[in-house]
Amino acid sequence: MLKVEKSVLxxxxxxxxxxxxxxxxxxTIRTCIKKENFETLEFVFQQDRHIxxxxxKIDQQAVALLALINPMASDLRFVFSVVKLNxxxxxxxxxxKNVAKELxxxxxxxxxxxxxxxxxxxEMVKDAVNALLNQNSxxxxxxxxxxxxxxKLEYSIQKKYSNSIGIAFAAKALERIADHTTNISENVVFAxxxxxxxxxxxxxxxxxxxxx
Amino acid sequence: MSINNKINVEQIKLSVENLDLFYGNxxxxxxxxxxxxxxxxxxxxxxxxxGKSSLLKCLNRMNDLISNIKITGQITVDNExxxxxxxDVTQLRRKVGMVFQKPNPxxxxxxxxxxxxxxxxxxxxxxxxxxxxxxSLKRVGLWKEVENRLQDSAMSLSGGQAQRLCIAxxxxxxxxxxxxxxxxxxxxxxxxxxxxxxxxxxxxxxTVVIVTHNMQQAARISDITSFFYLGELVEVNPTNxxxxxxxxxxxxxxxxxxxx
Numbered sequence: 001m002l003k004v005e006k007s008v009l010x011x012x013x014x015x016x017x018x019x020x021x022x023x024x025x026x027x028t029i030r031t032c033i034k035k036e037n038f039e040t041l042e043f044v045f046q047q048d049r050h051i052x053x054x055x056x057k058i059d060q061q062a063v064a065l066l067a068l069i070n071p072m073a074s075d076l077r078f079v080f081s082v083v084k085l086n087x088x089x090x091x092x093x094x095x096x097k098n099v100a101k102e103l104x105x106x107x108x109x110x111x112x113x114x115x116x117x118x119x120x121x122x123e124m125v126k127d128a129v130n131a132l133l134n135q136n137s138x139x140x141x142x143x144x145x146x147x148x149x150x151x152k153l154e155y156s157i158q159k160k161y162s163n164s165i166g167i168a169f170a171a172k173a174l175e176r177i178a179d180h181t182t183n184i185s186e187n188v189v190f191a192x193x194x195x196x197x198x199x200x201x202x203x204x205x206x207x208x209x210x211x212x
Numbered sequence: 213m214s215i216n217n218k219i220n221v222e223q224i225k226l227s228v229e230n231l232d233l234f235y236g237n238x239x240x241x242x243x244x245x246x247x248x249x250x251x252x253x254x255x256x257x258x259x260x261x262x263g264k265s266s267l268l269k270c271l272n273r274m275n276d277l278i279s280n281i282k283i284t285g286q287i288t289v290d291n292e293x294x295x296x297x298x299x300d301v302t303q304l305r306r307k308v309g310m311v312f313q314k315p316n317p318x319x320x321x322x323x324x325x326x327x328x329x330x331x332x333x334x335x336x337x338x339x340x341x342x343x344x345x346x347x348s349l350k351r352v353g354l355w356k357e358v359e360n361r362l363q364d365s366a367m368s369l370s371g372g373q374a375q376r377l378c379i380a381x382x383x384x385x386x387x388x389x390x391x392x393x394x395x396x397x398x399x400x401x402x403x404x405x406x407x408x409x410x411x412x413x414x415x416x417x418x419t420v421v422i423v424t425h426n427m428q429q430a431a432r433i434s435d436i437t438s439f440f441y442l443g444e445l446v447e448v449n450p451t452n453x454x455x456x457x458x459x460x461x462x463x464x465x466x467x468x469x470x471x472x
Contacts, residue, residue, distance in 0.1 A: 002469055002470065004468065004469055072431075072456075073458050073468050074464060074468060194456065194457030
């Protein structure tokens with residue numbers, strides 16, 4: 001195996017450790033909301049330290065890789081994208097803590113809408129990690145399209161439960177997690193195709209294709 | 213550094229059209245078409261034996277004396293066919309100068325090395341020659357190092373100095389194009405850096421074509437990179453594009469080191 005392949009593989013392994021934890025805490029949040037049982041929420045706070053350490057480790061590995069191995073083309077794009085989406089993964093961890101804090105203030109029953117939102121967000125995180133680890137651009141693009149649904153649902157929850165700060169804040173944090181998954185997906189599209197689709201209005205513009 | 217993903221083709225200095233080159237039965241260059249813009253640095257990269265040096269040598273007809281060579285197609289410099297029967301080859305090489313892999317100063321004084329080409333070109337005025345020698349040496353950043361020993365043998369210079377002398381010798385005759393065949397592969401890292409900075413300055417006044425085995429060097433200094441493989445031109449694109457998002461799978465493999 002080439003040195004560059006080995007180094008990229010090592011970076012990937014650390015990244016997988018990170019994504020495993022991120023998925024598990026988002027799953028914890030979703031399950032707690034669904035079952036209206038908050039006993040396992042401590043797990044989310046316990047993982048925080050671990051996520052922070054992994055965030056630093058990924059950056060260190062990426063910087064060393066760039067300095068010592070000089071990756072080019074697809075390797076370069078992968079490393080660059082990992083540096084960027086690394087902070088999105090860490091922020092997902094933070095938002096999970098925010099959701100957990102709000103949940104602790106709530107009493108069942110939990111509104112059905114929030115359960116649906118948590119489900120959708122969990123699916124997006126799972127798909128984004130899947131797209132990332134398999135460098136699957138098509139899947140990444142689907143995730144970006146789903147973000148609108150989450151925004152609408154979150155907006156309706158805000159309106160409906162404006163008298164419950166806990167529910168409103170939890171919904172906001174879940175919506176932010178979805179935003180981070182679209183950032184991750186944008187980076188996956190860049191890594192795989194070399195196209196920068198950030199800050200474009202329509203998805204077709206984003207992908208450099210005409211709407212016709 | 214400018215982020216440029218399109219080649220500016222407004223001013224084409226050199227144009228190669230349907231060029232085929234055979235060494236005996238060996239088809240070394242296959243239907244090469246490439247346009248080289250003025251005042252830019254164009255790098256040729258590719259594995260050994262891919263034809264990049266052969267193509268470079270065609271650009272000022274350094275291949276002419278090789279026996280068994282057959283070249284078809286057309287190369288134009290400023291829209292004039294350099295393989296035309298009427299072409300004065302000496303004149304061509306004055307217009308299209310060359311710097312080689314190993315510094316090759318003549319066994320003469322530092323001064324005479326730089327003055328060599330202009331004297332041959334018929335310039336006799338001593339003051340004019342002095343001026344050109346001084347300016348050329350200043351241009352390559354060698355003047356301060358040698359101004360007190362211009363009559364010393366050029367063979368006394370270090371590798372990096374000797375290579376800069378060769379570049380001074382090339383630009384003394386005011387070429388339009390400078391061809392460089394791995395100009396730093398025999399030099400230490402510091403001398404390499406000095407030459408690279410010099411090449412970047414030279415493009416203000418000259419069109420530079422450089423063959424390099426060092427991909428990082430192509431990435432650092434060139435505006436346009438062309439990738440050759442087995443006698444074919446696989447991809448030409450702005451250097452930024454080649455090293456971040458190459459179009460061709462073969463280029464991708466070569467650039468990322470996954471070759472063969």
